[in-house]
Every structure is written in structure tokens, then in C-alpha cells.
Amino acid sequence: MNQHQRDLNRIHQSEIYGAMIFKTAEILSLNKTRKNKWRVLYQLEKQTLERLFEFLELTNQNTKASFLWKIKGCFEGFILALLPWKISMSLLEKGTRDFQRTFLRLENRSNQNDKSFYSYVYAHEKAIEKFAQIEQSNGEYSSEDSLEELYKLLIFI
Numbered sequence: 001m002n003q004h005q006r007d008l009n010r011i012h013q014s015e016i017y018g019a020m021i022f023k024t025a026e027i028l029s030l031n032k033t034r035k036n037k038w039r040v041l042y043q044l045e046k047q048t049l050e051r052l053f054e055f056l057e058l059t060n061q062n063t064k065a066s067f068l069w070k071i072k073g074c075f076e077g078f079i080l081a082l083l084p085w086k087i088s089m090s091l092l093e094k095g096t097r098d099f100q101r102t103f104l105r106l107e108n109r110s111n112q113n114d115k116s117f118y119s120y121v122y123a124h125e126k127a128i129e130k131f132a133q134i135e136q137s138n139g140e141y142s143s144e145d146s147l148e149e150l151y152k153l154l155i156f157i
Contacts (some may be wrong), residue, residue: 004109005063008056010102011121012063015049018128020073021080025088028081037135037147038081041128044150048124055117086136093132100125124153 001009022045026038056062080088103125107118127149134146 004106007102007106008061008063009065010099011052011106012049012065013069014099014102014125015045015052016065017069017073019045019049020070021077024074024077025081028078034081034085037131040147040150040154041131044124044127044154047154048121051117051120055114059114089132089135093129093136096125096129096132100129120153127153 019042022038022042026035026042029035029038052063080091083091100122103118103122107115107122110118130149131146138146
């Protein structure tokens with residue numbers, strides 16, 4: 001399997017993993033503010049996964065992702081829902097870094113036709129990182145400012 005195919009698989013894995021983290025955390029959160037923030041993160045992951053499938057169809061490519069990413073996402077979403085907010089946000093921020101390297105590589109190596117999709121995927125990961133950074137500095141009762149970058153990427157809210 002070539003690097004490009006591994007990177008496409010990584011996008012697929014990332015979005016399934018992230019969606020499961022955020023959906024699980026949303027379900028388990030008792031705090032209404034947290035629940036809403038997890039929901040917005042979930043919506044972004046779901047939208048990105050849908051855009052990935054559209055992109056793959058248009059470009060006649062495919063990916064595969066292990067079912068283990070769903071299980072891992074559920075488990076980590078459970079943990080993030082229970083941890084203090086600042087710790088959850090610190091872990092979320094750190095978790096974006098590995099994916100960012102892959103997504104930036106795809107963006108940098110893409111041809112003109114594919115660049116907008118890969119730029120979106122990278123921007124979505126950077127928006128999650130920025131969200132986590134703002135949440136760490138402002139605390140869980142911060143304003144909706146931390147969601148601003150996420151809202152910019154969401155097509156339908």
C-alpha cells in the first residue's frame with residue numbers, strides 16, 4: 001500500500017474515531033454546555049466523513065478503516081466525558097497533532113483538483129485544536145467563542 005492510500009485510510013479512521021469520541025462524550029455528559037460542545041464537534045466529524053465519501057466517489061478511490069477505531073473512540077469518549085474539562089481539552093488538543101501531520105502532508109502533495117478537499121480536512125483538524133486551546137484557557141463555562149472556527153466549517157447546523 002502506498003503512502004497516499006495509507007493517508008486516505010488515516011482520514012477515514014480519524015473521522016470514525018472522532019465521531020465516536022464526540023458522540024459518546026455528548027451522550028454521557030450531564031453538563032448542558034459540555035453536551036452542546038461535544039455535539040458540535042460530532043457534527044463536524046460527521047460532515048467531514050460525508051465529504052470524504054463524496055470525494056472518494058468523485059475521484060474513484062476507496063479507503064478502509066478498522067472497526068477497532070469505533071471501539072477506541074467509544075472508550076476514549078467515555079473517559080473524556082468523565083475527566084475534568086481542562087484535562088479533556090488538553091488530551092483533545094494533543095490528539096489532533098498526529099492527524100494534522102498526515103492531513104498537512106496530503107494538502108501539500110495534492111494536485112489542484114484535490115487541494116480544496118485536503119485543505120478542508122486539515123482546516124477541520126486545526127479548528128478542533130483551536131477549540132481545545134480556547135477551552136483550556138477559558139474553562140468549561142466560556143462563551144461560545146471556542147466554537148467559532150467549528151461553525152465556520154459546518155455547512156448545516
